[in-house]
Amino acid sequence: MLSKIKKEILKLLDLKEANFSMPPTSEMGDICFPTFEEAKKRGANPGGVAKELANNFKAQISNFKLIDKVESFGPYVNFFLNTAELSKLVLENIDENFGNNNIGKGKKVLIEYPSQNTHKEFHIGHFRNVCIGNTILQVYRASGYNITPMNYVNDFGRHVVKCLWGIMNSSLLGIQSLEIETAENKQKILGEIYAKASNYLKEHDKEYDEELDDLQKKLESGEEEITKLFLETRKWSIDGFVELMQEMKVEHDSIIYESEVKAQGQELVDELLSKKIAEVGEGGAIIVDLNKYKLDIALLRKSTGGGVYMTSDLALSEEKFQRYDVEESINITGSEQDFYFKQLFKVLELNGFHKKMTHIGYGLINTSNGGKMSSRAGNVILYEDLRDKIFEHLEKETRSRHEDWSEEKVRETSYILTMAVLKFTMQKHEANKVVTFDFEEAVSFDGFSAPYILYTVARINSLKRKFVQENFALVEKDFALFTEDEVKNLVLKISDFPEVVIKSLENYNSSIIAKYCFDLAKIYNDFYNKHSVLNAENEELVKVRLYLSIKVFEVLTKALGLLTIDVVSEM
RNA sequence: GCGCCUGUAGUUCAACGGAUAGAACAUUGGUCUUCGGAACCAAUGACGUGGGUUCGAUUCCUGCCAGGCGCACCA
DSSP, X not given: OHXXXXXXXXXXXXXXXXXXXXXSSGGGOSEEEXXXXXXXXXXXXXXXXXXXXXXXXXXXXGGOTTEEEEEEETTEEEEEEOHHHHHHHHHTTOSTTTTOOXXXXXXXXXXXXXXXXXXSOOBHHHHHHHHHHHHHHHHHHHTTOEEEEEEEEBOXXXXXXXXXXXXXXXXXXXXXXXXXXXXXXXXHHHHHXXXXXXXXXXXXXXXXXXXXXXXXXXXXHTOHHHHHHHHHHHHHHHHHHHHHHHHTTOOOSEEEEHHHHHHHHHHHHHHHHHTTSSEEOGGGOEEEEOGGXXXXXXXXXXXXXXXXXHHHHHHHHXXXXXXXXXXXXXXXXEGGGHHHHHHHHHHHHHTTOOOEEEEEEEOOEEETTTEEOOTTTTOOOBHHHHHHHHHHHHHXXXXXXXXXXXXXXXXXXXXXXXXXXXXXXXXXXXXXXXXXXXXHHHHOOSSSSHHHHHHHHHHHHHHHHHSOOTTGGGSOOOGGGOOOHHHHHHHHHHHHXXXXXXXXXXXXXXXXXXXXXXXXXXXXXXXXXXXXXXXXXXXXXXXXXXXXXXXXXXXHHHHHHXXXXXXOSOO
């Protein structure tokens, strides 16, 4: 959108390429051109160059309606745009494809997330993973990529053994077996059992190691009784996850279980051994010495012959590209695995596997009171608990504001708001930052929050309802009526959207979108507060302001959609 | 000890190597006989520290200090 303007300006300045930016305040202009580079080329001082360029431009300004005024400010050439012309240019180009681009046209990419473990709890750290993954997925789609979401579920390993042990020894953990059988949410209770068992085993250092080893062997060899328990509980987890994923709007095209790729991984380890890439290390484990690459030692197989995470991940990496025929694989995990993935990618590379693989690590979520979440400290925040708590809070709030609403409507609205609050909270910050989660802040509806943005959308919706007119899209709009600075700010912000999407894509950063939604809503509220839409001086002005409002509505809805956040029509 | 990440306002977070370092919360004071007050406006207040590169550094390099994470049989 603005790139059109920039091109025109460059042409008039007789320059090939340059970076534009925004002046610090709108009194200084709407877009600006810094002359540092141009001055360097010419061997002149930037201030002089700016003056010269500004003067050249002024001479031609009359045949360029978009620009009202040009001024040089020190080393900058600042342009003041014409609000009416700008509005027409920007707003008339907004359709359902606004914000999309073709960067990824014809490219196939796989995105793997959240790759949780069965038999474990689903906490808000996992939820952060889902939110980031969801947004990256949407941003890739908006950029023309053919993107395949995939989930790798780890249903194999020590965590499963610990959980099964916990079920078999539930009395030690203070859990009644009846409690397990009758539990409504079986996926959740499995997580609780795992957490309790894990703690108990940690407290009784090594005391039960043999017992666990034995259990693991039985499980791996397919012993009947334990396998039955395993399959039953695995189903509990998986069914629970399926429900959660639907609720979060994750649409996995496929799920790969670790148990599916385990054997293939063991074969790869053998292959690496025979190629002398891997070797037998201390105690008989199979390792790859990566010290040459400053990546320490990677463990591929336990001395017992059992697989570890990397055993299966080697196979999974190849499987992804074979099964889905993609050219890039993106994987999202906690940043504590950053080092691990560097090792994995290096081992794959040494084995002659040169596909593009990207790992995105996101920071932990700390709690505001006790620091790091840990099941031992008992301060793990489960996704489902938080969701219910926020819902309860919002339901109460919504009901008190709309006494005439039906229970169903209250619940529906509160539910959409709940998901919006959750998703927005998780994406306020850059992914790689460790964030501190604060419940009070999450449910506070002021400022940089989802309700603030959804409220803006609901307000515009209310305007639309009151101004019923058929074929409004076809009504002639008189953009010349747009003169206010607030309108200009709003239109400029709208015009940023395509660039915001690209920036988010390039940086795998969903927080940029969240920030954009807030900024746009804030600027709209400013406009709304100063200039009445429905009570404007004349009907023409009503129409054109309403048109602007609807465009804001459309862009906000689209941007929120990238965060997989739905809007409400009333709240 | 080594590696990666992070140090910005009282707090939580922003800022392609460029102009006066932006928001939100909190605090203080205002707007409005409300097109939906879950709104708007204003004030207060910050670049961990020492060097270096540069016309110019919060941003790049580097020393130190502080915090987080990770360093082979856990995932």
